[in-house]
Amino acid sequence: MFLLIADSGSTKTDWRLVAPDQTTRAIHTDGINPYYQTTEEIATVLQAQLLPGLPDSAVTSVFFYGAGCSGPTVNVLVADALRAVLPGLQTVDVNSDMLGAARAAAGREPGIVCILGTGSNACCYDGSQITRGIQSLGFWLGDEGSGGYLGKTLVRDFFQDRLPTDLRDAFDHRYALDRLTLLENAYKKPYPNRYFAGFTPFLSENIGHPHVVDLLTDAFVLFLSTYVRRFPEAGVWPVHFVGSVAHVFAEPLQQAVLRTGLTMGRILKAPAEQLVEYHQWRA
Known part of the structure; x- marks a missing residue:
């Protein structure tokens, strides 16, 4: 079972795929910002740029930190797009880039x-x-x-x-x-x-x-x-x-x-x- 972690801005998204043995792989896609993109547009980016870099085994959890992800109303646009392209997801957690920075820097x-x-x-x-x-x-x-x-x-x-x-x-x-x-x-x-x-x-x-x-x-x-x-x-x-x-x-x-x-x-x-x-x- 694989874990995906994303740090996203409006220009680019920096992904880390974490394997069961805790090894990681970097994947890069265009930026994702729910203030400017619909669920369908986000899903198109994920389908074209993220999926080719993923293994055949299921990704079960995604933690997404992004610009524009400021609350439930917009965060759900990203969550719905992730579920659409990764149907095996059990956990989808979408938060702001500020929280991502805080967790990264302060642990x-x-x-x-x-x-x-x-x-x-x-x-x-x-x-x-x-x-x-x-x-x-x-x-x-x-x-x-x-x-x-x-x-x-x-x-x-x-x-x-x-x-x-x-x-x-x-x-x-x-x-x-x-x-x-x-x-x-x-x-x-x-x-x-x-x-x-x-x-x-x-x-x-x-x-x-x-x-x-x-x-x-x-x-x-x-x-x-x-x-x-x-x-x-x-x-x-x-x-x-x-x-x-x-x-x-x-x-x-x-x-x-x-x-x-x-x-x-x-x-x-x-x-x-x-x-x-x-x-x-x-x-």
């Missing part, structure tokens, strides 16, 4: 868990479930410390002549970005968060520059001060981080944690492997 211990990727979020976790969270307001009204926020700050500094000359010249040479192109991507095209997050490689390539260090550290301090420090558990529980931004910019993130008087926990680039550990222990 069975209480902690504050943050997602720092294209967007940002934070919660308090008791070792099993989320007990307290923040109300995310998305890219334009929130997402401090995220890849979208970092890219937006960098681009704003460029157009408002806040970058040092060497950094400004390097940015201009690489992107040749004009104001009209910027505004079209910011206000007319979909997914402005992804567009601005696309500038974060420039920050990672110039991570030794004092201005970049300050930009990163200030953004992370703002995120921690705005959200994490407001939790009563702050300063008592360790603060864990999951996501590409946290992984790539681990050093300035650690400095921000120290500056805000918090206790540094784990940093995970992605939660899939640790979610396998979590569910193997529960089994």
Whole structure:
């Protein structure tokens, strides 16, 4: 009997197939988000991209953690699609990507868990479930410390002549970005968060520059001060981080944690492997 664990965003889904002997295999499919897809559309993705990677033996349990899986009304769309393509399922458990991040980073211990990727979020976790969270307001009204926020700050500094000359010249040479192109991507095209997050490689390539260090550290301090420090558990529980931004910019993130008087926990680039550990222990 096989177990499936999924960590899904809108762009891609990272699956782990766990065999009876506890060996694992990675499978990757397109992203699944019930806010944007029907049960039928999700089932089509699963049929075409997931099933060819599965063994003939039955998969009996699926634990799915995904963006957009925020409650029973939308979670059932994913659960129904899984049951449609995997008729032998006995257990289907669909939860938010935030809970997946928490279980991966903190395991069975209480902690504050943050997602720092294209967007940002934070919660308090008791070792099993989320007990307290923040109300995310998305890219334009929130997402401090995220890849979208970092890219937006960098681009704003460029157009408002806040970058040092060497950094400004390097940015201009690489992107040749004009104001009209910027505004079209910011206000007319979909997914402005992804567009601005696309500038974060420039920050990672110039991570030794004092201005970049300050930009990163200030953004992370703002995120921690705005959200994490407001939790009563702050300063008592360790603060864990999951996501590409946290992984790539681990050093300035650690400095921000120290500056805000918090206790540094784990940093995970992605939660899939640790979610396998979590569910193997529960089994």
